Amino acid sequence: MSLLALPDNRFIDVNESFLRLFEFTREEVIGRTSLDIGLWSDPTAREGLLEKLRAGEPVRNVELTLRTKSGKTRHVIVAVETLSLGPHEAWLSAVVDITETKDLERRLLENERLAAMGRLTGYVAHEINTPLTNISLLAATAAKRSQDPEIVSRLEKINAQRRLIGSILQDLAGLTRPPPIQPVETDLRTIVDGSLEQMEPYLHEGVELRKEAGSPVVADVDPRRIQQVLVNLTKNALQATSNGTVTVAVEDRGDTVALVVHDTGPGMPPDVLEKLFQPFFTTKPKEQGTGLGLAFAKSVVNAHGGTIEVESELGQGTTFTVVLPKIPSPP
Known part of the structure; x- marks a missing residue:
């Protein structure tokens, strides 16, 4: 949690969880703003949050991407309350770290995407490899029979594109299953x-x-x-x-x-x-x-x-x- 004094938005207190999450010491935070300590990965997200708070809109379960002192990205959910603090107001914010959850969601989606791509790649490779082989054989035969340098050059370009397609299919296959390693x-x-x-x-x-x-x-x-x-x-x-x-x-x-x-x-x-x-x-x-x-x-x-x-x-x-x-x- 953190407490920021208005209107300058400077930290006047933070708890130990905040300091551990963002890798700061209390001395590095107190009296400074979130911009001063480089907390924002995207400053426009800060402006959007400030607009809501200044308009008196509730801030509940807002998902943000913030940055630690060492530059690591942290995905968090933020809630903010406006408090009276003597003659001035302050913002009390609670931050929940959801980085591991987001990473797990990303990995699950990635695995699902790769599994689907693997099925598609197998079908595409089976259907395309035969015509690719035919193109290669026909281009090679035509090149042997032609004496025209321009035609031979164009046939080689056709063959180069055929090799490119084969390379893309091979790369796709490598993505959908762990490549064999020989350490x-x-x-x-x-x-x-x-x-x-x-x-x-x-x-x-x-x-x-x-x-x-x-x-x-x-x-x-x-x-x-x-x-x-x-x-x-x-x-x-x-x-x-x-x-x-x-x-x-x-x-x-x-x-x-x-x-x-x-x-x-x-x-x-x-x-x-x-x-x-x-x-x-x-x-x-x-x-x-x-x-x-x-x-x-x-x-x-x-x-x-x-x-x-x-x-x-x-x-x-x-x-x-x-x-x-x-x-x-x-x-």
Whole structure:
């Protein structure tokens, strides 16, 4: 709970539950506003709440997304009462943390969505693979019989599109069932090096690609799969950043290891962050992606028993962190 004095909306008291939830000390909160301590993920939500309170409307069970001192997102339900406090008024607010409930709902919906997609993918793959094979054979036969370079070039473009369709079907299949992993003892610095070697096509003027990898960081991972994840994250970061740096780092965190990709790009708003790992969701133009890369990356990390986290703020850039156990466990 918290108590805010009007009209400045400054905290004059908070209880221990509030401090634990948002990771502050009492000294960091008292005398300051919620904006001062960076509590709001979306300042427009604050304005909407203030409008209701100033109009005398009841505030009961309002769902908000707030931020802790360390930048973590907390989904909460808020209720506010207006009290008389001497010659002035104050707002007494009660906050209930529903983050775990929201995460559970999201995972259940995601599992249902993937199950439905798995059934659809199986049917689509069965129906499409035969004509795709026929297209490939017909295009190859026509290319062998033609002496016209333009026709041969067009046939190769047809074949390239056929391969793209096959790749999308393969990615879809990988999303609907945990990808098989073959963990071996690996120094993650070699994965970083291998990933950065593939970034040449995505480097551009105004952006520096940096590596932070010091002493060996060893874990049992599937190096090919984890490299696919890191390539995807680094490529996305380079494409999102028009000026500044993209930094790829590896960290030893005791029982776990972490691969961190940070960019100084434009950042992402909360509504985009919520949908980021959904299949087919993308902010890129159609020709630059299918919206399956991050969903596939998450499925690979989950198969290792790890997590993939993202922190982003508009105008401040984005950080993806892949945390993996040193010895993989079932997701």
